[in-house]
Amino acid sequence: MGERTVQEINGKQPVFVTVYDKLYEMLTDGTYPVGKALPPEPKLAGLLDVSRETLRKALRLLEEDGLLQKVKGKGNFVMDLNKPMVSSLEKLGNPIHKCIQVPLDEEVEMEMHLQESGDYEHKLFKRESQTALAVDRWYRSNGKIVAYTLTLAPIETFTSLGLDLANKSAMLDFFENRVYELATRSHLKVKTTWVGRFISDRYVLNEDEELTLIHENLYTEDEFKLLIHNKHYIIPEACSIEINAT
DSSP: TTTTTOBBBBBOOHHHHHHHHHHHHHHHHHOOOOOOOOOHHHHHHHHOOOOHHHHHHHHHHHHHTEEEEEEETTEEEEEEEEEEEEOOTSSSSOOOHHHBOOOOOSSSEEEEEEOOHHHHHHHHHHHHOOOEEEEEEEETTTTTTEEEEEEEEETTHHHHTOOOTTOHHHHHHHHIHHHHHHEEEEEEEEEEHHHHHHHHOOSSSSSSSOEEEEEEEEEETTTOOOOEEEEEEEEEGGOOOOOOOO
């Protein structure tokens, strides 16, 4: 079990740890190939001669250790341990593309609108900007929405760069790529939220389970000059976050 400390009970390891070890062996020796789903839980519990609760404990540990990915409504899929490590968050770059572990559809749906800045925007931007640009972006995998980003930015960010707000493709490229080339630093905060039903008026991302939420502020060399503020909402089953600290 890698570095996991096994808690012993009366001199014996818990049954779910034994199940973990057995499944680990089956996953790594190819009994259940990479990319394929394990048998349904009732069948798998029967094959291993354990209760479903015991099996679920072992499956949760395997998921934590990166050997399985649970896909809601579809099952537990075997992950590739030899797959290159995901892009990490200690370098500037779009967290959506760094953290999502499923193939994203090429098209990103985007809507933009101007709004009057209020007290929240003034505090966020640290300037008395009269107008803010609000941007919604939806990301899909095989047609299913797996992430949503809300962007807020002072209008001065775009006027100073000479960006044409009517050029939708150029604006999308700015939010997805160019802003990370212009920024000199970012501040990220990761948490969970239950607001999947309410994050946008158009779609429900995930109404019954928590979402991973990444707050992101992008700055220029002037520490107090905010370029844009992003709130990235990602369904947990599609998200993996890596940070390499030195």
